[in-house]
Amino acid sequence: MARDMTDKEILKMELDQLKKEVSTPRTPVGANCQETISFVEGLAADDPLIKGVPDDKNPYKGDKGGCIIT
Amino acid sequence: MCDQTFMAITFGPCDNCSTTSPLMNIYIKNEPTNYCSFCVEMMACQGLLKGETLASLKNESESLKKKLEEERAKLHDVELHQVAEKIEVVSALSIKTRRVLKGHGNKVLCMDWCKDKRRLVSSSQDGKVIVWDGFTLNKEHAVPMPCTWVMACAYAPSGCAIACGGLDNKCSVYPLSLDKNENLAAKKKSVAMHTNYLSGCTFTNSDMQILTSSGDGTCALWDVESGQLLQSFHGHTADVLSLDLAPSETGNTFVSGGCDKKANVWDMRSGQNVQSFETHESDINCCRLYDLRADREVAVYQKDSIIFGVSSLDFSLSGRLLFGGYNDYTINIWDVLKGNRVSMLFGHENRVSTVKVSPDGTSVCSASWDNTLRVSRALGMPWLLVLYSLT
Numbered sequence: 001m002a003r004d005m006t007d008k009e010i011l012k013m014e015l016d017q018l019k020k021e022v023s024t025p026r027t028p029v030g031a032n033c034q035e036t037i038s039f040v041e042g043l044a045a046d047d048p049l050i051k052g053v054p055d056d057k058n059p060y061k062g063d064k065g066g067c068i069i070t
Numbered sequence: 071m072c073d074q075t076f077m078a079i080t081f082g083p084c085d086n087c088s089t090t091s092p093l094m095n096i097y098i099k100n101e102p103t104n105y106c107s108f109c110v111e112m113m114a115c116q117g118l119l120k121g122e123t124l125a126s127l128k129n130e131s132e133s134l135k136k137k138l139e140e141e142r143a144k145l146h147d148v149e150l151h152q153v154a155e156k157i158e159v160v161s162a163l164s165i166k167t168r169r170v171l172k173g174h175g176n177k178v179l180c181m182d183w184c185k186d187k188r189r190l191v192s193s194s195q196d197g198k199v200i201v202w203d204g205f206t207l208n209k210e211h212a213v214p215m216p217c218t219w220v221m222a223c224a225y226a227p228s229g230c231a232i233a234c235g236g237l238d239n240k241c242s243v244y245p246l247s248l249d250k251n252e253n254l255a256a257k258k259k260s261v262a263m264h265t266n267y268l269s270g271c272t273f274t275n276s277d278m279q280i281l282t283s284s285g286d287g288t289c290a291l292w293d294v295e296s297g298q299l300l301q302s303f304h305g306h307t308a309d310v311l312s313l314d315l316a317p318s319e320t321g322n323t324f325v326s327g328g329c330d331k332k333a334n335v336w337d338m339r340s341g342q343n344v345q346s347f348e349t350h351e352s353d354i355n356c357c358r359l360y361d362l363r364a365d366r367e368v369a370v371y372q373k374d375s376i377i378f379g380v381s382s383l384d385f386s387l388s389g390r391l392l393f394g395g396y397n398d399y400t401i402n403i404w405d406v407l408k409g410n411r412v413s414m415l416f417g418h419e420n421r422v423s424t425v426k427v428s429p430d431g432t433s434v435c436s437a438s439w440d441n442t443l444r445v446s447r448a449l450g451m452p453w454l455l456v457l458y459s460l461t
Contacts, residue, residue, distance in 0.1 A: 010307050011127040017305060017343055018134040024345065028145040029364045033153040036361070037407055041157060043388030048432040050160060050390060052448040 084109055097265060142366040150359070150368040154407035160390060163403065163413045165434070169445040170417075171202050173209055177439040179236075180424050182272075184225045187430045191232045192443055193220035199234045201246065204435070204445050213244055213254045222271045224280075233261070233280055235268035241282050243294055262292045262299075270313045274338075281324060281338075283310040289326050291338060303336050305343040312382075335362065357383055357394055359406065371404040373411060382424045387431025395422030401436055417444055 044050055080093045084106035093104040105113065176196035183190055189210070193199045197218045201211040217238040224233045226243075235241035241262035244254050262268070266286035273280055274291070279300065283289045289303040289310055308329035316323045322338045335345040347360045349367050356372030357380055371392065378398035385392055391412065392404040401415040401422055420439035427434045433447045 008124055008127065011124065011131060013305065014307070015127060015131050015134065017346065018131060018138065020342075021346060022134060022138055022141065024365060026141065026145050026365045027363045028147050029150075029361060029366065029368055030148040030153065032361045032364045033148065033150045033368065036150070037154055037157065040389045040407060044390045045388075046431075047386050047388035047390060048430070049165065049386045049427070049434065049448050050163065050388070052164070053432055058447065 080104055086113075142364075145364050146366060150407065151409040154409075157407060159408070160405050160412050163391075163448060165403075165413065165415060165446050165448045167415070167417050167444045167446045168433070169204060169207060171204075171207060171443040171445070172441070173200060173202075174198065174441045176441060177420070178423060178437040178441060178443055179219065179221050180223045181426060181435055181437040181443060182223055182225045182232075183426055183428045183435065184229045185227055185429050186229055187428050187432070189225070189229065190435055190443070190445075191223050191225050191234075192437055193223035193234050193236070194441070195219050199223055199232065199244075201232065202443075204433070211246060211254055215242075219267075222268050222282075224272045226273050226277045227275065228277050231277060233271050233273065235262065235271060235282070237267050239264045239267060239284070241268055241271045241280060241292070243280070259294070259297070261294050261297050262290060264288070264290070266309070269309065269311045272313065272315060274315065275319055281313060281315065283313040283326055285309040287328070289313055289324075289336065301338060301341045303334075303341055303343070305334055305336075305346075306330055306332065333360065356380070357392060357404065369406070369409050371409060371411075376402065381422060382426075384425050384427045384434070386427055386434075393425045393427065393434055395425040395436055395438075397421045399438070399440075401425060401434075415446060418442070 080095065082093060083090050084093060085103050086105050086109040089106060091106040093106055094110055095102060095104055174194040174196060176194050178192050178194045181190055181192040188204050189201060190204055191199060191201050195218055197215045197220060199213045199215060199220055200209050202209055215234065217236055219237045220234050221236040222234060226232065231243050231245045233241055233243045240260050243259045243261050245257055261280055262282045264284035264286050266284055268282055268284050270283040271280055278294050280292045280294055281289065282292065287306045287308060287310060290299055291301040293300055306328040310326050310328040313324055313326040323335055324338060325333055325335050327333045331348055331350045333347045334343050337344050345362060345365060347367065349358060356370055358367050359369040360366065361368045378396050380394045380396055383392060383394040390406055392406050394402050396402060399418045399420060399422065402411055403413040405412050418436065418438040418440050422436050422438050424437040425434060433445050435443055435445045437443045
């Protein structure tokens with residue numbers, strides 16, 4: 001666990017991790033943002049929290065007419 | 071012996087050198103061991119190559135971090151909100167609270183939706199875990215836990231079980247039965263064992279595996295049936311407070327966030343820390359978006375008027391909206407692409423502890439320290455479309 005490790009061990013762990021990370025493949029932000037935007041825009045039309053749900057499909061909308069006593 | 075005076079709980083033969091002396095109880099990779107203080111010192115120096123000192127390791131670490139920054143900065147050609155300038159602004163949302171779930175005796179710490187989009191499970195500081203039907207407000211099951219502060223709870227994908235845990239350092243799975251009279255607490259199955267509190271748990275794509283995060287600084291993947299540890303993830307240098315799985319069904323990665331201000335992306339099969347992001351400056355009062363392929367932060371969601379921290383967040387179904395639960399009792403809704411705040415949700419009377427969007431994206435549930443949960447939905451506004459076409 002991190003709290004049982006000495007400072008030296010923690011630094012060693014961080015160092016090993018950084019060495020691995022320096023060589024990860026990366027792509028430019030501009031291209032990725034474009035893809036992210038088109039992905040989100042594509043799905044946004046179906047997002048119920050953006051376009052809303054018609055009242056007849058909304059199960060939470062009921063209970064306005066009073067109660068039925070039999 | 072002045073340098074060797076310390077409170078020793080045990081006295082006996084050391085596990086390493088077998089000399090009888092006061093022993094220090096330590097944990098090596100989850101195993102409790104008893105070493106005499108001399109052996110502990112020797113062990114701390116092992117694993118270091120000749121000539122290494124704390125200072126030299128720190129220097130190397132700093133230079134590598136600088137190199138990483140440079141590599142990442144090379145790809146920073148444009149900001150996300152700049153690229154997003156051309157797209158339409160999100161139309162005014164009208165999200166209202168539709169249901170208030172009352173019944174917990176104390177702060178609600180965590181909640182999760184069931185895949186049937188209607189049931190929820192919530193856990194509270196009073197030690198109870200309640201399964202609700204969101205439409206009828208019915209409490210279907212109430213499970214008492216042996217500890218208070220149940221900080222994590224999760225619904226199984228099949229809807230047939232729940233997992234929860236907290237200060238008991240364990241994650242327990244309870245199968246949900248249809249029989250109301252059955253005592254659920256008796257069927258409890260302890261799956262995960264950590265050496266400190268459980269801060270988060272989630273089922274992977276099936277009921278058979280659980281991923282947990284803990285205050286002991288590690289995350290772990292467990293098999294539910296056997297309770298066996300399948301993979302453990304070491305890398306955080308402080309408590310791990312949250313985790314989330316990658317959304318794809320074939321995905322094998324998850325992200326964890328910790329008190330060491332890092333967000334780490336892990337590969338579940340190998341246990342490797344694949345990427346790490348460390349730009350948060352302190353306890354979080356802003357939300358940051360990181361692009362995994364570009365390996366850097368691309369957006370920050372903050373406002374000067376927001377001075378309280380965020381405790382939890384979730385994306386809407388399309389990813390266009392980001393719901394953040396804040397400690398100032400509100401939920402702020404951000405436009406992910408443009409970076410501005412779209413709307414706010416009020417109603418809670420204390421901190422919002424968890425925010426989750428339902429699996430079909432139609433509702434968002436927020437759990438709070440005011441002992442309630444609120445389920446909110448958007449109103450249908452077909453007449454808005456007509457207005458736009460007239461102008």
